[in-house]
Amino acid sequence: MTPPIIKAMSDIATRLTVSPAPHWRCGRTLNSMMRAHLLALIPALVAGIYMYGLSAAATVGLAGSVAVLTEVFCLKLQKREIDVDNFTALYAGILFAFLLPATAPWWVTVVGAIITITLGRTVFGGFGCNPVCASLIGWAFCRLSWPAAMDIDLNLANFVINEPLFQLQKFGVDTLSQFNYTDLFLGKQLGGLGASQVAALTVGGGFLLIRKWIRWYIPVSFLLGVGAVATLFWAIDPGAYAPPLFHILAGSTMFGALFLATDTASSPVGKLPQFLFGLIAGAMVVIIRVYGSYPDGVPFALMLTNLLSPLLDRVRPKPFGGR
Amino acid sequence: MLRIHYSLESELKGGIADIDAPQELSVQVRNLVLKTAKRKKVGHGEIIAEHPSQSGGAFHAAASGTVRDLDYHHLVITCDESGEAVDPADVASMAPGKELLRTLQGLGIDIAVLSSHAEMLVINGMNPEPGVSVAEQLLADEMKTLEAGLEMARTLIEPKQVVLAVADTKEYQLPGASMKAVKPKYPHSLDALVVKAVTGEEFPANTKVMNVMDLYALGKVVQTGKPITETVMTIDGHNYRVPIGTTIRHLLSCLDMKVSSGDTVVLGGSFRGEAVYSLDEGVRKGDYAMFVIPSDTFPRVEDVTCINCGECVLNCPARIQPNLISRYAEYEKFELAEEHGLHSCFECGLCAFSCTMRRPILQYIRFAKDQLRASGQGKQS
Incomplete structure (x- = not known):
């Protein structure tokens, strides 16, 4: 039966909005979410620029703008609405830049930002559909293609301090006495230009947690995973493996916990799945740091665990009243 | 905001x-x-x-x-x-049975809940939704009518036990009903969750629930016959x-x-x-x-893709995955939606309330339920 057309009732002077329930909403939008996330990156950005100089700002600016332009281009090709004003592309680009050494060659930054958007997001259907955190795809592509250009120690050889994870991998635990935890926490270590600013990232991530833009399940379980597995190794042989607090403070562990692992699309949705996701990813970080051939295990650990997300989401409680 | x-x-x-x-x-x-x-x-x-x-x-x-x-x-x-x-009908003096039920139905009462017996009757005395105070107003002002309604419900349902669920900040009593205090926070006022608070079970058999508004309507009919x-x-x-x-x-x-x-x-x-x-x-x-x-109070609902942030899942009191179910409904895979617990949903609306992308999730869930109901009817005839 074709439903009869309901004629407009007599008065059309007041045209009401008809929308589905619920009629009260929390008022959050994608735009406000991304603005909060960008705001949360600012402390680390400032700390990065303070430490590495204007080249850090240049890298972030370049990656961000290239990511936005690539997104515009991709949306044009797909004949979709150009919605880069929701800041998601900018955010992905900046996350990618945060993983780079501050003096990374400009062409690596550009290629990486393009890969972040195209391979990371567009091929899967755009923002929100990516199975793996987009910025990590860009990072991994560059890391495997141009190892020298992406190498932290090589790029930043003019600094007196060293990259802690590189020291650990190449020269063993004994060399770690050159770092103290306060310095590591305050970001006095070589690493990705924003990714190693532990204190500043904690401030930004704390802001997101307090405003409930991200939930605590993933960050906390991620750090728990790192801590637990690191403790395990350390307990086996303190002379061969680094202490757990070192693993938490060195490299991009905090960045991964607060910003990369909590990427909406590539992380699970449920409470328990998110917790398991964090634990597995955290455990993988230390395993890769101990056995892997790359100093920092965070990006690869997260990419691998991202692929487990759909599987983890099958761990779900019985529905209300379910059998 | x-x-x-x-x-x-x-x-x-x-x-x-x-x-x-x-x-x-x-x-x-x-x-x-x-x-x-x-x-x-x-x-x-x-x-x-x-x-x-x-x-x-x-x-x-x-x-x-x-x-x-x-x-x-x-x-x-x-x-x-x-x-x-x-002319008013003399409902109060009628004996329980088919005729009484037909009379009540003819006077505008939905008799679904009244037409069979149950061991427990839960009276939901919570204000149904935020911003609504009808339930407590009726409990405070219209006790006589509510008692008349409860009396009628009691004769028809013949429950062994009657429980009145009210907000834990208020003291209301119905004669012959024990009281259960419930935290006055949405969605605890919904029938399914009130029954769970009272019985400890989810969708238990042999338990019926009536809200105070329906009880009031029933009482009014009994009192006036109109x-x-x-x-x-x-x-x-x-x-x-x-x-x-x-x-x-x-x-x-x-x-x-x-x-x-x-x-x-x-x-x-x-x-x-x-x-x-x-x-x-x-x-x-x-x-x-x-x-x-007013039009500028909330951002407009948009039909866009889900970004998997998980807010709907984390807020769902029915422990289902509205993100998946709404997508199944969107692509008309209603059977899959059913498999994922569509019928556990009691439509509180918290999923769509907290959706960052402002997807009409509750609408999709209701749509899926309607379509399944409609297709079920089609098969029978």
């Missing part, structure tokens, strides 16, 4: 006020069996339509008048003094007795409220109610609130 209170606590401001008698009544008659015709005279309380289902209550004119307009969707009555009021022609609504924090069919335009002018183009007018609750499309729409039976929401 407007601060949202999930709280169901209410400050009662005075009693239940009356609304000026409306000049015109507009009743939705879609899918109903009409019992009157255009230009016919109807008396106050005269039946105008019956519900096609076995248990649904009939609909009555809330005032005497003439049927001015009648189409597929609406029946409009111009009120005058011409029609004769119907059909249901009014509903008690919360509007802007105050409670009013509103004849069914009163147009929203009339309500707004009585209460001196302004609506401009682009605003949303909601009949029913803030979370589960329905937005109306015209000010000439009439108040329906069972509506317990009206809200006027």
Whole structure:
């Protein structure tokens, strides 16, 4: 039966909005979410620029703008609405830049930002559909293609301090006495230009947690995973493996916990799945740091665990009243 | 951003006020069996339509008048003094049985809950949704009628135990009913969760639940023998007795409220109610609130892709995955939606409430349920 057309009732002077329930909403939008996330990156950005100089700002600016332009281009090709004003592309680009050494060659930054958007997001259907955190795809592509250009120690050889994870991998635990935890926490270590600013990232991530833009399940379980597995190794042989607090403070562990692992699309949705996701990813970080051939295990650990997300989401409680 | 209170606590401001008698009544008659015709005279309380289902209550004119307009969707009555009021039926003295049930149905009561026995009867005395205070108002002011309603429900359902669930900040008693305090926070007021709070079980068999508004309607019918022609609504924090069919335009002018183009007018609750499309729409039976929401209060609903942030899953009291179910519904895979616990949903609306992308998740869930119901009916016939 074709439903009869309901004629407009007599008065059309007041045209009401008809929308589905619920009629009260929390008022959050994608735009406000991304603005909060960008705001949360600012402390680390400032700390990065303070430490590495204007080249850090240049890298972030370049990656961000290239990511936005690539997104515009991709949306044009797909004949979709150009919605880069929701800041998601900018955010992905900046996350990618945060993983780079501050003096990374400009062409690596550009290629990486393009890969972040195209391979990371567009091929899967755009923002929100990516199975793996987009910025990590860009990072991994560059890391495997141009190892020298992406190498932290090589790029930043003019600094007196060293990259802690590189020291650990190449020269063993004994060399770690050159770092103290306060310095590591305050970001006095070589690493990705924003990714190693532990204190500043904690401030930004704390802001997101307090405003409930991200939930605590993933960050906390991620750090728990790192801590637990690191403790395990350390307990086996303190002379061969680094202490757990070192693993938490060195490299991009905090960045991964607060910003990369909590990427909406590539992380699970449920409470328990998110917790398991964090634990597995955290455990993988230390395993890769101990056995892997790359100093920092965070990006690869997260990419691998991202692929487990759909599987983890099958761990779900019985529905209300379910059998 | 407007601060949202999930709280169901209410400050009662005075009693239940009356609304000026409306000049015109507009009743939705879609899918109903009409019992009157255009230009016919109807008396106050005269039946105008019956519900096609076995248990649904009939609909009555809330005032005497003439049927001015009648189409597929609406029946409009111009009120005058011409029609004769119907005589009250003597419900109170009838013995329980089929005849009593038919009489109640004819007077506008939905008898689905009354037509079989159960071991436990839960009276849901919680304010149904944030911003609505009808339930507590009735408990505070209309105890006599509620008791009459409960008496009738008791004779028909014959429960071994009756429990009244009320907000833990309030003290209300119904005779013969034990009391259960529930935290006054949405969605604890929904029937499924109230029953769980009382019995500890989810969707238990042999337990029936009635809310205070329905109990009040039943009590009113028992006391007066007259059909249901009014509903008690919360509007802007105050409670009013509103004849069914009163147009929203009339309500707004009585209460001196302004609506401009682009605003949303909601009949029913803030979370589960329905937005109306015209000010000439009439108040329906069972509506317990009206809200006027200015157009700039909330960001607009958008039908965009889900980004998997998980807020709906983390907020769902039914422990289902609205993100998946809404996608299944979107692509018409209703059976898959069913497999993922569609029928566990009791439509609180918290998923869509907290959705960052502002997807109409609750709408998709209701759509899937409707489609499944419709396809089930198709198979049977």
